[in-house]
Amino acid sequence: MINLDKSIDFLLEKAGPVIQYRLRKEILHDLTPAEEEDYLARIYGTPFFKLVQSYAKPNGYIGSGMHSWDNWRGEVLHETPLQDGETAARLLSYYAVPKAHPLITNYVAAMRDEAILQEEFSYIPPEIPRYNNRYVGLNSGNCLMGLMFTMQAMLGYGDDYDDLRAYQQTCLKGFVQLLECASLDDCSHFDTHSKRKNNYPYITSEDYFPNVYTLAMLAYTQSWRTPETVQMLSSALNHLNAIMKPDNDLQFKIDGKFYGPLWALCRPIRAFRTDLIDGILYRRILTEIAMTGVGESVDILRESAENVREALRSDGILRMDWHVPHNKGYSPKKLQYPTAYVDVKLETGKTNTAVECDLTFWAVQFLSLLGD
Numbered sequence: 330m331i332n333l334d335k336s337i338d339f340l341l342e343k344a345g346p347v348i349q350y351r352l353r354k355e356i357l358h359d360l361t362p363a364e365e366e367d368y369l370a371r372i373y374g375t376p377f378f379k380l381v382q383s384y385a386k387p388n389g390y391i392g393s394g395m396h397s398w399d400n401w402r403g404e405v406l407h408e409t410p411l412q413d414g415e416t417a418a419r420l421l422s423y424y425a426v427p428k429a430h431p432l433i434t435n436y437v438a439a440m441r442d443e444a445i446l447q448e449e450f451s452y453i454p455p456e457i458p459r460y461n462n463r464y465v466g467l468n469s470g471n472c473l474m475g476l477m478f479t480m481q482a483m484l485g486y487g488d489d490y491d492d493l494r495a496y497q498q499t500c501l502k503g504f505v506q507l508l509e510c511a512s513l514d515d516c517s518h519f520d521t522h523s524k525r526k527n528n529y530p531y532i533t534s535e536d537y538f539p540n541v542y543t544l545a546m547l548a549y550t551q552s553w554r555t556p557e558t559v560q561m562l563s564s565a566l567n568h569l570n571a572i573m574k575p576d577n578d579l580q581f582k583i584d585g586k587f588y589g590p591l592w593a594l595c596r597p598i599r600a601f602r603t604d605l606i607d608g609i610l611y612r613r614i615l616t617e618i619a620m621t622g623v624g625e626s627v628d629i630l631r632e633s634a635e636n637v638r639e640a641l642r643s644d645g646i647l648r649m650d651w652h653v654p655h656n657k658g659y660s661p662k663k664l665q666y667p668t669a670y671v672d673v674k675l676e677t678g679k680t681n682t683a684v685e686c687d688l689t690f691w692a693v694q695f696l697s698l699l700g701d
Contacts, residue, residue, distance in 0.1 A: 331638040331701060335645025336693050344686040346371035347675045351425050352690060356697045372424055375677045377666070380409060381417045382432060388445050389435030391417040393452055396476055396669055401453045410666040418480040419667040422549075423675060428485030437486045440477050462583075468499060469538040470546075471581045471590065479546045487550035497553040500543035504565035507539055512572050513595055517579060529578040531587060539565075541592040541614060548617035563623040570597045570629060600632035601695075603640050604650045612672045612691050619698035634699050637692045647688040 340352055350368035353360045360368070372378060384392045392407070395414035399407045410416045421433055428434070439445045450460035450473075459473055466472035470479075478487075478496045487493050510516040516538060517530035532538050547553060547562070579595040580587040598614055599607035615633055625631035640647050650656060664674045675690060676683040 331641060331696070333641070333645065333693055333696065333701065336641055336647075336689050337645075339645055340686060340690055340693070343680070343682045344690065345675075345677045345683075346375070347424050347677055348686055348690045351675070352693065354425065356693060369427070372426070375424075377411060377420055377677065378424060378426075380411045381420055384412045384417060385432055385435070388442075388448075389439035390414065390445060390449050391432070391436050394450065394456060395473065395480070397456065398453060401455075406453070410668050413668075415476065415480060416666055416668050418484055419669075422483035422485075423667055423673050433484050437481050437484055440481055441490070465583060466534040466581065467496070468534070469503060469532055469536055469581070469590070469593065470500070470540045470542040471532075471534070471583075471588075475542055475546075479542045479549075482546050482549040485549075487546065488552045493550070494552045497546060497550055499537070500539070500546045501553055501558060501561070502537040503539035503543050504562055506537040507594075508561070508565045508568055510572065513574070513577050513579070516595075518582075525587070527578075527580075529580050529587075531580040531582045532590065532593070534581075534583050538590075539569075539594045540590065541594065541610060541617075544594070544614070544621075545617050548620035554622060559622050560626075562621055563626045566598070566618060566623065566627045566629070569594055573597050598629050600629045601636050603636065603648065604653060604656075606649070606656045609670055610672060612695075616673070616691065616695060616698070619695055624699055630699060634696060634701075637696060638701075641689075641692055645689070646685050647692040648685060649688065 337352065337357070340348055344352070346368055350360075350365075350372060353368075354365065373382075381391060392412040392414045394406070397406070397413055399405070399410075399413075407413050411420060418436070421430075421436075426433060439449075447460065450456040463473040463477075467475050470476075475496070478493050481487060481490075481493060487497070507516065513530060516536075517532050519530045520528065573594075573596050575596055577595045579590045579593050581590045581593075582588075592610070598618075599605075599611075601612065601615060615630065618627060619630055623630065625634060637647065664671050667674065673691070674687055676686045680686075
């Protein structure tokens with residue numbers, strides 16, 4: 330355990346409205362109704378929130394597509410990444426916009442309306458078969474509907490609908506399947522006779538396998554949680570790091586074609602260190618694992634927590650070493666929008682302490698999720 334007072338004082342002095350709102354609402358639990366209203370008014374006045382608001386359509390859908398094409402045959406489809414449905418949902422979730430806000434209720438209603446979705450996913454030719462096959466690959470999260478279910482959960486609507494509660498069980502099966510594997514070979518298929526240039530192991534649309542979206546689905550929902558399922562998830566995550574190799578490659582096979590596996594959890598997840606950013610979803614995955622309630626029974630969370638506590642010990646501010654060449658490419662200084670491909674960035678200003686505020690809030694949030 331560590332005293333987080335210095336970290337909290339730093340954030341209350343230096344951070345912007347999103348971080349301060351989330352700190353006081355989710356961790357300190359000391360907001361009055363008037364203060365909450367004031368914070369939300371400031372958040373609704375931020376440029377990114379206003380952009381998302383401007384992309385909302387009369388039918389409730391926000392932007393064009395979801396994890397979709399930025400341009401098509403020379404036509405720019407997204408003037409900013411926030412015009413994509415997934416990026417818009419992530420911003421609303423990360424900014425902790427209340428689920429009762431009309432922007433969210435209308436968006437979730439649109440994602441549950443087949444006529445609206447059919448219209449929204451017909452704006453360019455490739456989206457039509459993508460929508461028609463939206464459930465193919467649901468068992469491993471490799472499909473449009475799995476993505477939409479996860480975005481609804483991130484917006485606060487993952488437990489109120491039979492389809493989403495059923496999907497939680499599907500997500501759990503991927504981790505159950507992982508526990509039964511002694512190696513990636515046991516979880517995948519391989520064609521020894523294939524002459525493909527990149528002849529990697531693959532999973533099919535019927536296979537259960539965990540990925541970052543199925544993990545997020547569990548992180549943002551509650552209905553699946555029992556002592557037994559939480560313990561199973563903890564065991565599966567420890568098992569993943571025990572059996573997977575850093576150089577694994579995996580593909581997804583559908584209708585005879587091979588695709589990237591949409592962030593399948595086929596490589597070890599590394600613990601947090603201040604001197605090495607392991608990948609582009611580094612802190613986000615650790616946070617979402619912690620959100621599932623597994624605590625420090627997951628080895629990488631326990632090791633991460635020890636490293637975070639040590640990094641905060643002097644003055645309560647989390648800093649990382651940006652001089653390491655590998656880290657420069659992953660520096661949050663370069664992040665602008667909350668796309669599928671980056672860690673969470675909450676600080677809206679461009680101050681000298683913006684990155685330190687983001688990192689320090691993450692540290693406080695992470696340790697709080699683990700019980701500090």
